[in-house]
Amino acid sequence: MPSPLDELPIRRLTHGDLTSCADLSENRGWPRDDHKWGLLLAAGTGYGIDDPGGKGLATACVVTAYGSGPAAIGMLLVADAYARQGAGQRMMRHVIAESDGVPLTLYATALGRPLYERLGFRDVGRAEMVRGHFVPPGPAPAVATRPATAGDLPGILRLDHEVFGADRTHLITRLPAFADQLRVAEDADGITGYTAAWPSTDSQVVGPLIARDTATAQALIASLPAGTDRPLRADIDVRHTELLDWVKAGGMEPVAFNTVMVRGIPDLPGDWTRRFTPLTVAAG
Numbered sequence: 001m002p003s004p005l006d007e008l009p010i011r012r013l014t015h016g017d018l019t020s021c022a023d024l025s026e027n028r029g030w031p032r033d034d035h036k037w038g039l040l041l042a043a044g045t046g047y048g049i050d051d052p053g054g055k056g057l058a059t060a061c062v063v064t065a066y067g068s069g070p071a072a073i074g075m076l077l078v079a080d081a082y083a084r085q086g087a088g089q090r091m092m093r094h095v096i097a098e099s100d101g102v103p104l105t106l107y108a109t110a111l112g113r114p115l116y117e118r119l120g121f122r123d124v125g126r127a128e129m130v131r132g133h134f135v136p137p138g139p140a141p142a143v144a145t146r147p148a149t150a151g152d153l154p155g156i157l158r159l160d161h162e163v164f165g166a167d168r169t170h171l172i173t174r175l176p177a178f179a180d181q182l183r184v185a186e187d188a189d190g191i192t193g194y195t196a197a198w199p200s201t202d203s204q205v206v207g208p209l210i211a212r213d214t215a216t217a218q219a220l221i222a223s224l225p226a227g228t229d230r231p232l233r234a235d236i237d238v239r240h241t242e243l244l245d246w247v248k249a250g251g252m253e254p255v256a257f258n259t260v261m262v263r264g265i266p267d268l269p270g271d272w273t274r275r276f277t278p279l280t281v282a283a284g
Contacts, residue, residue, distance in 0.1 A: 069166020165270025
């Protein structure tokens with residue numbers, strides 16, 4: 001049976017659609033995350049189909065481009081009333097066509113993964129979401145950290161570009177206003193790691209987390225609980241087993257897994273050994 005969305009246009013979203021995007025998240029049982037939607041719509045390109053009944057959006061998706069690197073697809077959502085009618089596949093085909101050959105990446109839930117596989121995406125990794133009121137286990141980390149200053153931004157951008165493998169200046173320069181905490185670790189040669197903690201509906205999300213080694217990553221995470229009374233949440237690359245064991249020992253509980261997928265490239269660029277968490281799974 002044809003969907004009532006089949007003949008409706010897919011249009012570009014604007015900041016004026018932020019509330020409708022958050023409503024759509026809530027409709028599907030996700031956190032509203034108005035704050036995150038604001039960042040994604042400002043730094044990326046949103047696509048949507050209006051609800052034919054005039055109730056906001058029936059479906060939405062955001063693509064965040066990174067110059068010569070792969071573009072990240074996130075927040076693919078279809079309102080419950082139109083689920084399982086092909087709207088998600090139509091949106092994905094539109095996004096792929098709009099990308100015009102640019103490689104793509106995304107974090108897939110178990111529910112969405114079969115669709116992405118049919119569209120040519122392949123698995124390259126996994127991230128485990130953990131959440132909880134974190135108390136650093138064991139002795140205090142030996143690596144010192146401090147709040148970032150405006151003067152740190154060039155060093156953060158250099159490190160991020162080197163580790164992420166693409167230029168995401170348009171996102172990272174928004175972190176001082178977007179995040180509640182932005183912290184760095186450094187040595188005599190400059191910044192060796194940084195992380196941010198930003199507000200979600202029910203937690204502080206840790207991301208990005210980029211660090212020279214696990215000890216530096218631990219120090220950066222250990223510095224965050226003092227700045228918030230909310231639980232921390234992080235999506236940690238499962239290859240970082242030592243960090244995952246450590247945060248779980250400190251009270252963070254496993255919540256879910258997401259599969260990292262790519263289309264048009266064999267793997268993600270950059271250095272995974274120093275990339276511990278994404279800024280958000282919606283934008284990589």
